[in-house]
Amino acid sequence: MGFSDADLQAIWLTLRLAGLVTILLLLIGTPIAWWLARTRSRWKGPVGAVVALPLVLPPTVLGFYLLLAMGPNGPVGQLTQALGIGLLPFTFWGLVVASVFYSMPFVVQPIQNAIEALGERPLEVAATLRAGPWDRFFSVVLPLARPGFLTAAILGFAHTVGEFGVVLMIGGNIPGATRVVSVQIYDHVEAMEYGQAHWLAASMVVFSFLVLLALYTLNPRQRTF
Amino acid sequence: MKTPGNLVTLFALALVSTAAGAETVSVAVAANFTGPMNEIAEAFGEDTGHQAKTSFGSSGKFYAQIRNGAPFEVFLSADAEKPAQLVEDGLTVPDTTFTYALGSLVLWSADAELIQDGPRVLGRNQFRKLAIANPKLAPYGAAAIEVLEKLDVDQLVTPKLVQGENIAQTYQFVSTGNAELGFVALSQVIQDGEIGSGSGWVVPADMHAPIRQDAVILARGAENPAAHALMDYLQGERAQSIIRAYGYGLSK
Structure with missing residues (x-):
């Protein structure tokens, strides 16, 4: 049987979404992780908790609030309309924004752990050698915390690929824009097309296994959670 | 149930009704x-x-x-x-x-002003998104497609379609205003025999195959x-x- 054109379109869309979200999350998540790892502010607890929320919230809760917030009467929706972007639900970029929230803890926490594990010492030494803040980050933190960044990137990517509940709530199932693999599998199952569902679902299982295998092979000693 | 006697009666009744x-x-x-x-x-x-x-x-x-x-x-x-x-x-x-x-189908909007003259709102095409249930999965969705074809606006509105996985989700898209209007089940919006809130057009049953x-x-x-x-x-x-x-x- 193999993949239909619609399946291939969903796979390609999913990879694009996950790739883009991973890049954005590394850019956004790194400063947050850095701050969380090093701050003594009393806001550390609340901010850490907000970042971790998607770990415990059912995706449908997150999706429902995102739908309300990004809708025409929600604060985000009014902002995007005022900026002339229009509304985010039912668009590819809406999924990107939602996924950034949804996969945030999977990127922030490994990086935060890695930076915390470094301790103060290497940074202090670098500072005495007159390395500026950027230099310290790129020459000291990045190489030493590399396994943490790698873990973050792989987990962020894989988790976005596996996302379902949020996409279902705000996606609107538009081919080529919001119909990702997990939704396509759901559609196949609901339509009693079990053969097609098997093809996609089995590919997801293989993909997830390979991702985790890569993670554990590349980072044998790194704790992922 | 003040006395133990009442309690016993109750148990006895419960036993009898099971036996019946x-x-x-x-x-x-x-x-x-x-x-x-x-x-x-x-x-x-x-x-x-x-x-x-x-x-x-x-x-x-x-x-x-x-x-x-x-x-x-x-x-x-x-x-x-x-x-x-x-x-x-x-x-x-x-x-x-x-x-x-x-099932009865209704074109519905959370906006009380939007649907004033039945299906003509579709022809005017001044909306961003039209929600339907996934026609592959939900009979309400398949019926909605039939109605759009019969009204000859299917080509016009196809780029604006968003699909709920089922009729409940379709209703959610419309009731939150993310889609200005959509085809939902009359059972979802009916209140005391009429459309409870927003505005709508009850699709005549002869416009689609029975749901x-x-x-x-x-x-x-x-x-x-x-x-x-x-x-x-x-x-x-x-x-x-x-x-x-x-x-x-x-x-x-």
């Missing part, structure tokens, strides 16, 4: 029928002494679960296709399928008198007036 053949039947019910089914189950308990244990969810998932041994005895599907498939799979009691409700919602007794319910009693009850007067009050039609 009160049974429990587990029913898988399509999510769109949640409202009427809750009322029917209560009336069913009052009138027959049997108890209907209801689970609500997507018909497609129930179908998959039933095929894999889920302990349901009666299935009230959102369509006619899945009960028919179960009959073919040999998982039902033969010749028990019947249409318990006919038949079929019920069937599953193999596991073959020996359960309550399963058969529930099927009879659904076709009785009290149940039918509940079904009608929720905006469904009845098959004749």
Whole structure:
């Protein structure tokens, strides 16, 4: 049987979404992780908790609030309309924004752990050698915390690929824009097309296994959670 | 219930009613029928002494679960296709399928001003998104496509379509304003016989193939008198007036 054109379109869309979200999350998540790892502010607890929320919230809760917030009467929706972007639900970029929230803890926490594990010492030494803040980050933190960044990137990517509940709530199932693999599998199952569902679902299982295998092979000693 | 004596009487009554053949039947019910089914189950308990244990969810998932041994005895599907498939799979009691409700479609908006002159709002095309249920999965979605074709606006609005996985999600898209309007089930917006909030146009039933919602007794319910009693009850007067009050039609 193999993949239909619609399946291939969903796979390609999913990879694009996950790739883009991973890049954005590394850019956004790194400063947050850095701050969380090093701050003594009393806001550390609340901010850490907000970042971790998607770990415990059912995706449908997150999706429902995102739908309300990004809708025409929600604060985000009014902002995007005022900026002339229009509304985010039912668009590819809406999924990107939602996924950034949804996969945030999977990127922030490994990086935060890695930076915390470094301790103060290497940074202090670098500072005495007159390395500026950027230099310290790129020459000291990045190489030493590399396994943490790698873990973050792989987990962020894989988790976005596996996302379902949020996409279902705000996606609107538009081919080529919001119909990702997990939704396509759901559609196949609901339509009693079990053969097609098997093809996609089995590919997801293989993909997830390979991702985790890569993670554990590349980072044998790194704790992922 | 002040004295132990009353308590004893109560226990005795409970025992008697069990002995009189009160049974429990587990029913898988399509999510769109949640409202009427809750009322029917209560009336069913009052009138027959049997108890209907209801689970609500997507018909497609129930179908998959039933095929894999889920302990349901009666299935009230959102369509006619899945009960028919179960009959073919040999998982039902033969010749028990019947249409318990006919779905009515409504073009609805949460905005009270938007739909003033029936379907013309579609032709004017001054909206961002039109929500329908996934036509591949939900009969309400397939009916909506039929209506769009009949109105000759399908080409016009196709780029603006967003699909809910089921009719409940489609309603959510419209009620939150993310889609300005959409085709939902009349049962979702009806209140005391008319559209409760927003604005809408009830699609005439002859504009699409009937949305038949079929019920069937599953193999596991073959020996359960309550399963058969529930099927009879659904076709009785009290149940039918509940079904009608929720905006469904009845098959004749």
